[in-house]
Amino acid sequence: MNVEKAWDVLKEHSFKRTKNREAILEYLAHRDGYTAAMDVSEYLKKDNPGVSFDTIYRNLATFSELGILEETELRGERQFRMHCEPGVHHxxxxxxxxxxxxxxxxxxxxxxxxxxxxxxxxxxxxxxxxxxxxxx
Incomplete structure:
Protein backbone atom coordinates (compact mmCIF):
# COMPACT_ATOMS: atom_id res chain seq x y z
CA MET A 1 0.00 0.00 0.00
CA ASN A 2 1.29 3.44 -0.77
CA VAL A 3 0.73 6.61 1.25
CA GLU A 4 -2.00 8.00 -1.00
CA LYS A 5 -4.02 4.78 -0.77
CA ALA A 6 -3.58 4.94 3.00
CA TRP A 7 -5.02 8.48 2.98
CA ASP A 8 -7.98 7.25 0.95
CA VAL A 9 -8.70 4.65 3.65
CA LEU A 10 -8.31 7.23 6.42
CA LYS A 11 -10.58 9.67 4.61
CA GLU A 12 -13.24 6.95 4.19
CA HIS A 13 -13.20 6.56 7.97
CA SER A 14 -13.34 10.34 8.65
CA PHE A 15 -9.75 10.75 9.86
CA LYS A 16 -8.12 14.12 9.28
CA ARG A 17 -4.80 14.54 7.55
CA THR A 18 -2.33 15.67 10.22
CA LYS A 19 1.42 16.23 10.10
CA ASN A 20 2.01 13.41 12.60
CA ARG A 21 -0.03 10.91 10.59
CA GLU A 22 1.70 12.09 7.42
CA ALA A 23 5.14 11.61 9.00
CA ILE A 24 4.27 8.14 10.33
CA LEU A 25 2.99 6.95 6.96
CA GLU A 26 5.91 8.42 5.02
CA TYR A 27 8.42 6.87 7.41
CA LEU A 28 6.87 3.40 7.24
CA ALA A 29 6.40 3.59 3.45
CA HIS A 30 10.18 3.85 3.06
CA ARG A 31 11.03 1.04 5.50
CA ASP A 32 11.73 -2.48 4.32
CA GLY A 33 10.27 -4.58 7.09
CA TYR A 34 8.66 -4.31 10.50
CA THR A 35 9.41 -1.34 12.73
CA ALA A 36 8.80 -0.85 16.45
CA ALA A 37 6.67 2.04 17.68
CA MET A 38 9.69 3.37 19.60
CA ASP A 39 11.68 3.62 16.35
CA VAL A 40 8.83 5.56 14.75
CA SER A 41 8.73 7.81 17.82
CA GLU A 42 12.47 8.52 17.70
CA TYR A 43 12.20 9.42 14.02
CA LEU A 44 9.22 11.77 14.51
CA LYS A 45 10.75 13.48 17.55
CA LYS A 46 13.67 14.72 15.42
CA ASP A 47 11.33 17.20 13.69
CA ASN A 48 8.61 17.39 16.34
CA PRO A 49 10.03 16.91 19.85
CA GLY A 50 6.61 17.58 21.42
CA VAL A 51 4.86 14.59 19.83
CA SER A 52 3.93 12.03 22.47
CA PHE A 53 4.60 8.32 22.24
CA ASP A 54 0.91 7.71 23.03
CA THR A 55 -0.13 9.72 19.96
CA ILE A 56 2.20 7.73 17.76
CA TYR A 57 1.14 4.39 19.24
CA ARG A 58 -2.58 5.21 18.92
CA ASN A 59 -2.10 6.15 15.26
CA LEU A 60 -0.15 2.95 14.57
CA ALA A 61 -2.90 0.88 16.21
CA THR A 62 -5.59 2.72 14.22
CA PHE A 63 -3.69 2.25 10.95
CA SER A 64 -3.40 -1.46 11.76
CA GLU A 65 -7.12 -1.79 12.55
CA LEU A 66 -7.96 -0.13 9.23
CA GLY A 67 -5.70 -2.50 7.27
CA ILE A 68 -3.18 0.17 6.31
CA LEU A 69 -0.47 -1.49 8.38
CA GLU A 70 0.37 -5.10 9.08
CA GLU A 71 1.58 -5.92 12.56
CA THR A 72 3.40 -8.70 14.33
CA GLU A 73 5.08 -9.23 17.67
CA LEU A 74 8.84 -9.32 17.46
CA ARG A 75 11.30 -9.26 20.35
CA GLY A 76 8.40 -8.85 22.79
CA GLU A 77 6.81 -5.78 21.22
CA ARG A 78 4.33 -4.89 18.51
CA GLN A 79 5.97 -4.06 15.21
CA PHE A 80 4.37 -2.42 12.18
CA ARG A 81 4.88 -2.21 8.42
CA MET A 82 2.91 -0.88 5.49
CA HIS A 83 0.46 -3.46 4.18
CA CYS A 84 1.90 -5.12 1.09
CA GLU A 85 -1.12 -5.48 -1.15
CA PRO A 86 -4.52 -4.95 0.44
CA GLY A 87 -6.85 -7.85 -0.22
CA VAL A 88 -4.05 -10.16 -1.41
CA HIS A 89 -3.59 -13.18 0.85
CA HIS A 90 0.06 -13.67 1.73
Whole structure:
Protein backbone atom coordinates (compact mmCIF):
# COMPACT_ATOMS: atom_id res chain seq x y z
CA MET A 1 0.00 0.00 0.00
CA ASN A 2 1.29 3.44 -0.77
CA VAL A 3 0.73 6.61 1.25
CA GLU A 4 -2.00 8.00 -1.00
CA LYS A 5 -4.02 4.78 -0.77
CA ALA A 6 -3.58 4.94 3.00
CA TRP A 7 -5.02 8.48 2.98
CA ASP A 8 -7.98 7.25 0.95
CA VAL A 9 -8.70 4.65 3.65
CA LEU A 10 -8.31 7.23 6.42
CA LYS A 11 -10.58 9.67 4.61
CA GLU A 12 -13.24 6.95 4.19
CA HIS A 13 -13.20 6.56 7.97
CA SER A 14 -13.34 10.34 8.65
CA PHE A 15 -9.75 10.75 9.86
CA LYS A 16 -8.12 14.12 9.28
CA ARG A 17 -4.80 14.54 7.55
CA THR A 18 -2.33 15.67 10.22
CA LYS A 19 1.42 16.23 10.10
CA ASN A 20 2.01 13.41 12.60
CA ARG A 21 -0.03 10.91 10.59
CA GLU A 22 1.70 12.09 7.42
CA ALA A 23 5.14 11.61 9.00
CA ILE A 24 4.27 8.14 10.33
CA LEU A 25 2.99 6.95 6.96
CA GLU A 26 5.91 8.42 5.02
CA TYR A 27 8.42 6.87 7.41
CA LEU A 28 6.87 3.40 7.24
CA ALA A 29 6.40 3.59 3.45
CA HIS A 30 10.18 3.85 3.06
CA ARG A 31 11.03 1.04 5.50
CA ASP A 32 11.73 -2.48 4.32
CA GLY A 33 10.27 -4.58 7.09
CA TYR A 34 8.66 -4.31 10.50
CA THR A 35 9.41 -1.34 12.73
CA ALA A 36 8.80 -0.85 16.45
CA ALA A 37 6.67 2.04 17.68
CA MET A 38 9.69 3.37 19.60
CA ASP A 39 11.68 3.62 16.35
CA VAL A 40 8.83 5.56 14.75
CA SER A 41 8.73 7.81 17.82
CA GLU A 42 12.47 8.52 17.70
CA TYR A 43 12.20 9.42 14.02
CA LEU A 44 9.22 11.77 14.51
CA LYS A 45 10.75 13.48 17.55
CA LYS A 46 13.67 14.72 15.42
CA ASP A 47 11.33 17.20 13.69
CA ASN A 48 8.61 17.39 16.34
CA PRO A 49 10.03 16.91 19.85
CA GLY A 50 6.61 17.58 21.42
CA VAL A 51 4.86 14.59 19.83
CA SER A 52 3.93 12.03 22.47
CA PHE A 53 4.60 8.32 22.24
CA ASP A 54 0.91 7.71 23.03
CA THR A 55 -0.13 9.72 19.96
CA ILE A 56 2.20 7.73 17.76
CA TYR A 57 1.14 4.39 19.24
CA ARG A 58 -2.58 5.21 18.92
CA ASN A 59 -2.10 6.15 15.26
CA LEU A 60 -0.15 2.95 14.57
CA ALA A 61 -2.90 0.88 16.21
CA THR A 62 -5.59 2.72 14.22
CA PHE A 63 -3.69 2.25 10.95
CA SER A 64 -3.40 -1.46 11.76
CA GLU A 65 -7.12 -1.79 12.55
CA LEU A 66 -7.96 -0.13 9.23
CA GLY A 67 -5.70 -2.50 7.27
CA ILE A 68 -3.18 0.17 6.31
CA LEU A 69 -0.47 -1.49 8.38
CA GLU A 70 0.37 -5.10 9.08
CA GLU A 71 1.58 -5.92 12.56
CA THR A 72 3.40 -8.70 14.33
CA GLU A 73 5.08 -9.23 17.67
CA LEU A 74 8.84 -9.32 17.46
CA ARG A 75 11.30 -9.26 20.35
CA GLY A 76 8.40 -8.85 22.79
CA GLU A 77 6.81 -5.78 21.22
CA ARG A 78 4.33 -4.89 18.51
CA GLN A 79 5.97 -4.06 15.21
CA PHE A 80 4.37 -2.42 12.18
CA ARG A 81 4.88 -2.21 8.42
CA MET A 82 2.91 -0.88 5.49
CA HIS A 83 0.46 -3.46 4.18
CA CYS A 84 1.90 -5.12 1.09
CA GLU A 85 -1.12 -5.48 -1.15
CA PRO A 86 -4.52 -4.95 0.44
CA GLY A 87 -6.85 -7.85 -0.22
CA VAL A 88 -4.05 -10.16 -1.41
CA HIS A 89 -3.59 -13.18 0.85
CA HIS A 90 0.06 -13.67 1.73
CA UNK A 91 2.55 -14.59 4.46
CA UNK A 92 6.10 -13.53 5.38
CA UNK A 93 9.46 -14.69 6.60
CA UNK A 94 10.51 -12.09 9.19
CA UNK A 95 14.11 -11.51 10.24
CA UNK A 96 14.29 -11.44 14.04
CA UNK A 97 17.31 -9.12 13.93
CA UNK A 98 16.48 -6.38 11.40
CA UNK A 99 12.74 -6.92 10.89
CA UNK A 100 13.02 -7.20 7.10
CA UNK A 101 10.50 -9.46 5.45
CA UNK A 102 10.39 -11.83 2.51
CA UNK A 103 7.14 -12.84 0.83
CA UNK A 104 6.18 -16.52 1.14
CA UNK A 105 4.47 -17.45 -2.13
CA UNK A 106 2.29 -20.27 -0.80
CA UNK A 107 -0.14 -20.71 2.08
CA UNK A 108 0.16 -23.70 4.44
CA UNK A 109 -3.49 -23.47 5.46
CA UNK A 110 -4.64 -25.95 2.81
CA UNK A 111 -2.47 -28.63 4.45
CA UNK A 112 -3.49 -27.67 7.98
CA UNK A 113 -7.24 -27.50 7.28
CA UNK A 114 -7.27 -31.17 6.27
CA UNK A 115 -6.42 -32.04 9.88
CA UNK A 116 -9.27 -29.95 11.31
CA UNK A 117 -12.46 -31.71 10.16
CA UNK A 118 -15.71 -30.14 11.31
CA UNK A 119 -14.26 -26.75 12.24
CA UNK A 120 -15.08 -23.45 10.60
CA UNK A 121 -11.86 -21.53 10.06
CA UNK A 122 -12.47 -17.79 10.18
CA UNK A 123 -8.95 -16.59 9.61
CA UNK A 124 -5.30 -17.28 10.21
CA UNK A 125 -1.89 -15.68 10.37
CA UNK A 126 1.26 -17.53 9.42
CA UNK A 127 4.73 -16.05 9.90
CA UNK A 128 8.15 -17.65 9.78
CA UNK A 129 10.89 -16.14 11.97
CA UNK A 130 14.66 -16.43 11.61
CA UNK A 131 17.72 -14.47 10.50
CA UNK A 132 18.12 -13.13 6.99
CA UNK A 133 21.42 -13.71 5.15
CA UNK A 134 22.70 -10.22 6.09
CA UNK A 135 22.05 -10.78 9.83
CA UNK A 136 23.45 -14.33 10.11
Missing amino acids: HHFICTECGKTKHIPSCPMDHIAVNLPGVQIQGHKFEVYGKCPQCQ
